[in-house]
Amino acid sequence: MAEMKELLRLLGELDDQLVSCMRCGMCQAVCPIYGQTGREGDVARGKIALLEGLAHEMVKDPEGVQDKVTRCLLCGSCAANCPSGVKALDIFIKARVILTGYLGLSSVKKAIFRGMLVKPKLFNNLLGLASMFQGLFTSPVNNVIGSSCSRFLEPVLGDRHLMLLAKTPLHKEVPSLDTPAGKSGLKVAFFPGCMADKIFPRVGHAVLKVLAHHGVGVFLPENQACCGIPALSSGDRQSYEKLVKANLEIFAKGKFDALVTPCATCTSTMKKIWPMMAEGMSPSDQEAIRELSAKVVDVNAFVVDRLGLTPPAPKAGGVSVTVHDPCHLKKSLGVSVQPRTILRMNPAYNVVEMNASDACCGCGGSFTLQHAEISAKIGQQKRDNIVGSHAQVVATGCPACMMQISDMLSRSGDQIAVRHPMEIYAESL
């Protein structure tokens, strides 16, 4: 454990951001967790007060504060609706790093992040191995969604309905690409993200098909590392920086106009969190982050805004599809129109809106593992809204949301497919 004095000094550096919270409590209206628990320690105002209390030695229990600060989906609803513009998400991420620095990282997380995640080749191989054996421990439960459940893993995973690792991850089928710009005159770097690579390779293939169709050149380098958010949200700055650096190095080798990802969380991490957390890295890394982050764009936004698509007039009767707006797309990046435009590009589908399409699905990365019960309650509301829309398909631009929503729908036995907007567009090409 580090020195208490050092903890206070680091928290003191957050003071300018903490003090801008005027305690109005408006975050209570939008926080998904507060909506479930009604507890002040779960909402941004409470967390900020606790961090301030800790920094000024009015609260003496850093573990108690850490416990509250990590009961958070990092969905950004509070920051997006804050009247005084408090950057709550920045505060919480930095606070997690500071508190983990003081209290240490759990041995399980150390093993996962430092032993495996920071070594992309090893990580790929281990999961490749796991994908061969997972069938032994799981059985399929819902064909429309493609989910399974596992009695064997119940102690760890509870009664959740899983999306299994793909038999063949994207990187096995398409290890690398470096194609020149075609008729669009544009070339992109493609960052599929861990989940589109290993669980939903169909999303990765769909993106490649769409890019090829529009004559967009693709730079897809081998051994891409995780974007870093799982490590950072657990406060493991060391692993996070290793992952960022690995990606900077890999993508420095290509020339491209934009870096696209089909994962809202990866996009938001690379675009907003990388620059925010760059302080403390070498000047050259900082410069590289500035350059790369500026090029990062959600794949829906890239296709619609940069390629200038105009959807055909919708036909009556087609498959009804409703849209879930991932927090990291709409609240963080302001992308919500483009995924709908992408869906309208396929005339066989009709977009219908659900209630509260931008309410969080309750996943929050590892939050769903650590706080399964709250996560499932929030997810259940999302499920109810999806079912209430009477859509046959739900589309969302984030594989993590896809996973959570699949789990929720599957548990209720709903026959509603969960897809990425790019899959639906690719289907029409």
Add this chain to the structure above:
Amino acid sequence: MNDALLKEFQALVGQENVMESEADRFSYAYDAAVLQSVMPGLVVRPQTREDLGKLVKLCNDNGLPITVRGSGTNLSGGTIPSRGGVVILTNALNKILEINEADLYAVVEPGVITAKFAAEVAARGLFYPPDPGSQAVSTLGGNVAENAGGLRGLKYGVTKDYVMGVDFFDVDGEIVKSGSRTVKCVTGLNLAGLMVGSEGTLGVFEKLILKLTPPPLAAKAMMAIFDDVNKACETVAAIIAAKIVPATLEFMDNFTIRTVEDFAHAGLPVDAKALLLIEVDGHPGQVADEAEKVEAICKQLGAVRIQVAKDAEERNKVWEARRAALSALARVSPTTVLEDATVPRSKIPAMMQALEAIAGKYKLTIGTFGHAGDGNLHPTILTDRRNKEEWHRVESAIDEIFDVALGLGGTLSGEHGIGLAKSKYLEKETSRATILYSRRLKKALDPKGILNPGKIIGE
């Protein structure tokens, strides 16, 4: 809190509804007032009204101070547990028990969220007018306890005008019933009236009976721009003198206009000295007629420009600017002190001049906006509470704002309550006898002094 007592609380409401860790207790040490935090000894979240009553008795039996808390959004420290004790949360008591469309009333538990209630009422084609700035999160129990106001105060009144009855627990946990579901009721002392604005010092609300009305059928909004604060203030007086009572009549000073424009780019005239945002509502014919008259009065009294909203979208734009006022000001500096000293509306020009003088004298930035129609201005001091020297000047300025408001025949607080923040000024507005009378009343109803001690009338 000793173990045996803690167990009693846990047995009463269930272990999962009792919070005792330092981190949990510290999250209930503050509210939206800029005041020192004070940690409670325990926080409980009863799930039923019955348990709420038992909790009150348990606290009284053990002489534990009680601070009842809804969403903790009040601006006067009313929910800071300044003497420790137990914070009782009402936010699990959030059921709308009845909406009676025939008799135009609703019965609710105290933890129902104001905006959710208003929406539910609107869905039945009725109207609950009180609209405090925090309505998206505030509770109706909190609104009644603070007698919360809002933008519609001028025409529709404030929370007290919609309270038909309050059932509440006395310190022994017995239910006291007051008011009724009828328009007229003169049965017994007006205890419901006593509960409104009592800030949790006289009883603990069990349920509330609230009045509903039919909604206005039409509305028209406009923005009038002035090159002189006095002209804007005279316009306010002239509109009322013409026997027109707009639903809302809001004012913004030049500093607020500039700050809102910087923040929201709403197309506001940054060189204007003052803006009035006016909305008339009612029957369509009456709305058209009144809007025309208001426009004529604004012109006559020297408005440089008048923009009348032509449709819902333009109307929304007018109010967007007003809604952005506090947000925009709050972003200027770390600490935002939102005051609500209120004067008779004819004294607004004098109040505005005094505020300007006070800002100069104490070298502070003060943006003023608010409910000009009812004299309830919000001088908003932009500061940094970490700067001790400046904070001292802020405190002096606040003292002086109150002196000026009282000198003009006004009041310390239009809608935010007295709580801890303004308790020391109360005698200035009232009298020694008023304080003593109130204290004797409190002593008789709450002999052990457990109900939100220290609020309003001090100790």
